[in-house]
Amino acid sequence: MTYSSELIKGTLKTIVLKLLADNKKMYGYEITQKVKELTQDRIQITEGALYPTLHALEADKLVTTQTEYIGRRVRKYYSLSAAGKTVSKEKVSEMAAFMNTMALLLDLQPKTR
């Protein structure tokens, strides 16, 4: 089962920040493959969503970039800045709290009583 793009869209920034927090530096294709691998193909990040997000994160100075030339190609590696590390922790905490709330709201957890 794959999840709808609308569901993933709101969480993409958190996913990318968390992956970059766990891995020193990554490039776009690597991020898409890592997500596929970790979620056993259930979440597939599209290129159309990933690259705009990476550009926005760079403009917000949450990630820093390094470029590597492979012949005429340029590979851009992204890594978290100091501000990005803080935001990554905040986003992950926010997401965890949100998931707990949703679980309560949708009655997905057994009641304690």
Added chain:
Amino acid sequence: MFTITDSHIDFILCDLRAKGIRIDDLQNNLLDHICILAEENLEDGDDFEMFYRSNIPRFYRQQLYEIEEETLFLLKRRKCFALLSRLQFFLLLFVLLIGPIICWTIATLGGPGQKNDADAIIRACEGGFVFSLFPLVTLLVLFLTPERFDPLIPKGARILLGWRPLVEIVRP
């Protein structure tokens, strides 16, 4: 393993530009992504152009330049202080038009020379009717007939409010 040549790179870059990708960084990211896909999925001697044409549609929903538009939108959104839907934008204009009349009404309530509050309200409504009727009707017409008379703010557009520019319409 498939080897990407300079002519493949030229072909990809040329196609990306033709399809509306103009940001250099984005071009480079997409170029590298496509090259890796080809290297991992093709063998020497395979038809690169056919592979490219069958795989590029998975990058977008309708057109490739959606990626560039989304990038520009996210970059612009950082600078704005409000993101409004079309309905919210028209409601804001409505409030801006009618707001001064309401303020004037409140200010004149119980003021000197007023016989009573009802007089003040009636006079304010008369003033409001004269001064804001035409702009309000224009606003209503624009809101109800977006496709013919309001090509600047089509249905589904998003409106960014910032400083430079003050108002920016992002088309759907």
